[in-house]
Amino acid sequence: MKKLMFAAPLALFASVAIASDLEARVEEMMLSSFKANGIASLDRQKRDEIQKACSSPTQPDAETMKRLEAVEMQTIQWPANGDYWQGGSWEEGQRIALSGRGLTWTDNADTVNGGGCYNCHGLDPANESAGTIGPALHGYAKVRGTSEEIVKYTWGKLWNAKAYNACSDMPRNGFGGILSEEQIRHVMAYLFDPASPVNK
Amino acid sequence: MRKKLLATVVGTAAVLAASSMTSAQELNFDEYRQMLRDGNPAELFEMEGEELWVTARGPKNATLEQCDLGLGPGVVEGAAAQMPRYFADTDKVQDLESRLMTCMETLQGIDSKEIIDGRFRQGERGKVAAIVAYVTGQSHGHKINVDLSDPKVKDMYDLGEKAFFYRTGAMDFSCASCHSQDGLRIRATGLPNITTPEGAAEGWGSWPAYRVSNSQFWTMQHRLWDCFRQQRTAEPIFGSDVTIALSVYMAGKGNGGEAVWPGVKR
C-alpha cells in the first residue's frame, strides 16, 4: 500500500519531466536546425511570451489570454495626428494588401514590405483568388459603418492583432515593424473609403 | 495561314483564362491537376535519377546500387513509402534526402557538406532531387507506412508535432497557422490540414512534385524550406533535425494514405 502511494506521485513527476524535457529539446532544435541568412537572423527562432503561449494545439486559459492581450494592447501606437484613414490612399492600401513581399531571406533591408492581406482575407469582391484563412472582409465599412469605435478597433487590430486575441493567426503589423504607420493608414483607407473597391 | 492559326489559339487561351476564374470551386484546380498527371514532367527527373542511380560517380567512382534505403542494399521499390526511418549505421532517423547524402558520401565519396551548403536544383543537391524523383516513383501507389513503434522514430514524431505548432519569426507563424483547419486556402492554393490523417497523407503523399507554374521539381526538403521562408523564420539547414522531425510527423500522421509520388502541382 505504502509502495503504491509513493509510486503514483513519482510517475506523475516523471511524465512532467519528460514533457518539459521535450519542450527544452524542441527549443534547442528550433535554434540548431536553422542558420541566419541575410535579414532573416537567428534571433527569429527565439519566441516571445505570446509566441510561446500560443505554440500548442490548445490556447491558454481565458485568464492568461486576457493578461497577454492587455500587454499587447499597450504596444499599439495610435495615429499621432489623429488621422485614421482620411489622409490615406485606398489605391496605396490596395497595393499593400496585395503585396506579400518582405522580411524573407530572399528579400533585403530595402524591400518595401507588403501586408499580405489577400493571402488570408477576401477584400475586393472582384478578386476571387483571395485566401480564406481569415474572415472575408468584403464591404468592410459598408457593413460595419465608420463609427469611432470600429475605426479605432480596426487600427488597433492592424497594428497588433494579438491585443484582441492573444493567439490570433494575424501578424502584428505595426508592433512587429512589418508595416509603417503611413502604410497602415493606407490599408485603413482601403477598408473605410467609400470609393475603395472593398466597399463597392 | 499560320498567323491566323496563332491568333485563334491565343484567342482561345484568353477565353479560357477569363472563364477559369468564374467559379470559386475551380480554384481548387483538381481537374487541371488530373489533366497534368498524364504528362507529369516529373518523369523527366525520374529518368535522370534512375540514370544517376546506376552511374559510377564521385571520388570513389561508384554507383548507388548498393545504397540501403532500409529494405536492404539496392532495394528501391517501396522503400520511400517506409521513410523516414531509423538507420543503425548512422544511429539517426533519416528521410530519403538525408539517407541519400549518407549513401553518396559512403559509397561515392561525395562530401555531404557540398549538398548541405549547396542550393536547391543545383549541383549535387540538384542530383539528389533527381534521385528522389526516381526513388519515390518506385513507391508510387504504395501506402505510407512509417514505423512509429520504433522509439527513435516516435521520439522524432513527438519533436515534429511540437515543431509543427511552434510559433516564431517576424510574423508569429507556425506550420499550424495555415495547416490545422480543413478546407482553407492561402490565396488560390488549397491547404491540407496536416493535423488530420487525411490531410497529412495528402501533404506528405504528394511531394516531391513538379510545379507547372515555375517548371521546377521540388523535393519535400525544398517544400519545407520554402514554407519556412514564407513563415519569415531564419533558414532551415538542409537535412537538419527540424526537417526530419516535421517529415516524421507528417508521414506518421498520414500512415495508411496513398503515396502519389512524384506529384504534380500548379
Place this chain on the structure above:
Amino acid sequence: MAGPMRIRAASADGVTEVRVLMSHPMETGQRRDSSGEPIPAHYITELTAKHGDKTVLTAYMGPSVSTNPYLAFKFQGGAAGDTVQVSWVDNKGESRTDEVQIR
C-alpha cells in the same frame, strides 16, 4: 538542358497512341533574369514523329508552349514491336532524337 524525351507508344485496334514528354526550357525571349538582363529565346520550333520510315506527324511549335512540353497524338497503324522515332529542332539549331518500341 536537353535530356532524353520520355516516349510511350501503345497500339490497340489498329491505332497507336504516342505520348511524348520533352525536356526543354522553352524560353520565350520575353523574360528577364534577376539582374534585369533579357533571357534569350530558346524554344522548339519543329517536331517530327516517324513510324518506321513514314512521317506520321509534323508539328510546328513556338514560344507559347510550356517548359518541358507534353504532346499526345494517335496515328492509324503501328503494331507492337514497331519503332516510333520522335525528333525536335529548336530555334538555336539544337536537336534531339529518341525512339521507342510500340507496346
